Amino acid sequence: MNEIEQRIAELNKLLHEYGHAYYVLDNPIVPDAVYDQLLNELIALEKENPSLIYPDSPTQRVGGTPLQGFKKVTHAFPMLSLSNAFNELDLRDFDRRIRQAIGDDFSYVCELKIDGLAISLRYEDGIFVQGATRGDGVVGEEITANLRTIRSIPLRLKEPVTIEVRGEAYMPKKSFEALNQSRQEKGLELFANPRNAAAGSLRQLDPKIAASRNLSTFIYAIGGDGEAYGIDSHAEMLDYLETLGFPSNKERKFCETIDDCIAFINMWTENRPNLAYEIDGIVIKVNRYAHQDELGYTAKSPRWAIAYKFPAEEAITTVLDIDLT
Numbered sequence: 001m002n003e004i005e006q007r008i009a010e011l012n013k014l015l016h017e018y019g020h021a022y023y024v025l026d027n028p029i030v031p032d033a034v035y036d037q038l039l040n041e042l043i044a045l046e047k048e049n050p051s052l053i054y055p056d057s058p059t060q061r062v063g064g065t066p067l068q069g070f071k072k073v074t075h076a077f078p079m080l081s082l083s084n085a086f087n088e089l090d091l092r093d094f095d096r097r098i099r100q101a102i103g104d105d106f107s108y109v110c111e112l113k114i115d116g117l118a119i120s121l122r123y124e125d126g127i128f129v130q131g132a133t134r135g136d137g138v139v140g141e142e143i144t145a146n147l148r149t150i151r152s153i154p155l156r157l158k159e160p161v162t163i164e165v166r167g168e169a170y171m172p173k174k175s176f177e178a179l180n181q182s183r184q185e186k187g188l189e190l191f192a193n194p195r196n197a198a199a200g201s202l203r204q205l206d207p208k209i210a211a212s213r214n215l216s217t218f219i220y221a222i223g224g225d226g227e228a229y230g231i232d233s234h235a236e237m238l239d240y241l242e243t244l245g246f247p248s249n250k251e252r253k254f255c256e257t258i259d260d261c262i263a264f265i266n267m268w269t270e271n272r273p274n275l276a277y278e279i280d281g282i283v284i285k286v287n288r289y290a291h292q293d294e295l296g297y298t299a300k301s302p303r304w305a306i307a308y309k310f311p312a313e314e315a316i317t318t319v320l321d322i323d324l325t
C-alpha cells in the first residue's frame with residue numbers, strides 16, 4: 001500500500017472506532033472537532049482518489065440522488081408482532097400459561113418497548129447491504145439509503161458475519177421538539193409524536209432529509225435462528241449484538257419471576273419521563289431459547305413474549321391544548 005492508501009485505510013479505521021464510541025456507546029473518545037477534522041481529511045483524500053473510496057466509508061452514509069420510490073422486500077424471516085398486556089391480571093395470565101407449558105424453572109428478560117419504527121437490517125460478511133421497514137411482517141419497504149444515514153447503524157460489523165437483525169428506529173425527544181419548532185417557524189404541519197416523525201423521516205425519498213432528522217436505533221433481535229451463532233438465550237443474544245457493534249438498549253433487566261417484571265414495569269412507569277426517547281411499554285421475554293422453542297408461536301406472535309402497554313396519555317392534555325381565547 002502506498003502512503004495515500006495507508007492514510008485512507010487508517011482514517012476509515014479511526015472514524016469507525018470514534019463513530020461507534022460516540023453514536024453507539026454514547027461515550028465519545030475524541031472531541032467532535034477532532035472527529036470532524038479527520039472526516040474532512042478523508043473527504044478530501046477520497047475526492048482526489050475516488051477509486052479508494054470504501055463502500056462502508058463514513059463519508060458514504062448520506063447517499064446520492066433521491067429515489068423514485070421504495071422497492072418491496074420480502075423478509076427472510078417474518079417480523080413478528082407482540083401480543084399485549086394492559087394490566088397485572090394479563091401479566092399473571094401470561095406467566096401462568098408459560099408455567100403450565102414449561103414448568104417453573106425459567107426466567108425472563110424485561111426491556112423497554114421503544115416507541116419507534118420496526119426495521120430489519122441485513123449484513124453480508126459484516127457489511128450493511130440492505131435495510132427495510134417491517135411492513136406487514138412479511139413484506140416491507142427497502143429503505144437502505146435512509147438507514148445508512150443513521151449514525152448508530154454500523155456500516156461494518158466488528159466480525160465479518162452474515163446476519164439479519166431487527167430493531168427500532170426512533171427520534172429522540174429533543175430532536176422531535178427541535179424539528180417541530182423549526183416546522184412551526186416555517187408554517188409546516190407538525191408531527192404528532194416522535195414515532196410519526198421517525199416514520200415520516202424514513203419514508204422520505206431523499207436520504208439528505210433522513211440524514212437531517214437525527215434518528216437513532218436500538219437493535220433487539222436476530223432474525224431467524226439465534227442458535228446458529230452459538231447463542232442459547234435472549235440475554236446472550238443482546239450481548240452478542242453489542243460485541244458486533246450494534247446499539248442495544250442498556251435498560252434491560254434479568255427477572256426471575258413475574259413479580260420482578262411487575263416491579264420493573266412500576267419503576268419505568270415512574271421513570272419514563274426522564275428517558276431521552278419515547279417508550280410505549282415494557283417487553284417481557286422468556287430468556288432461554290430452549291424454552292422459547294417449546295412455547296412456540298401463534299400465527300403472528302411468539303408465545304414466549306408479551307408487551308405490557310402503558311395506559312394512553314391522559315386525554316386532559318388535548319383538552320388543555322384547545323385555544324380557549
Ligand SMILES: NC(=O)c1cnc(OC2CCCC2)nc1N
Nearest residue numbers: 080111112113114168220221283
Ligand atoms: N419496540 C421494542 O422495543 C421491541 C419490539 N419488539 C421486540 O421483540 C420482537 C422480536 C421478538 C418478538 C417481538 N422487542 C422490543 N424491545
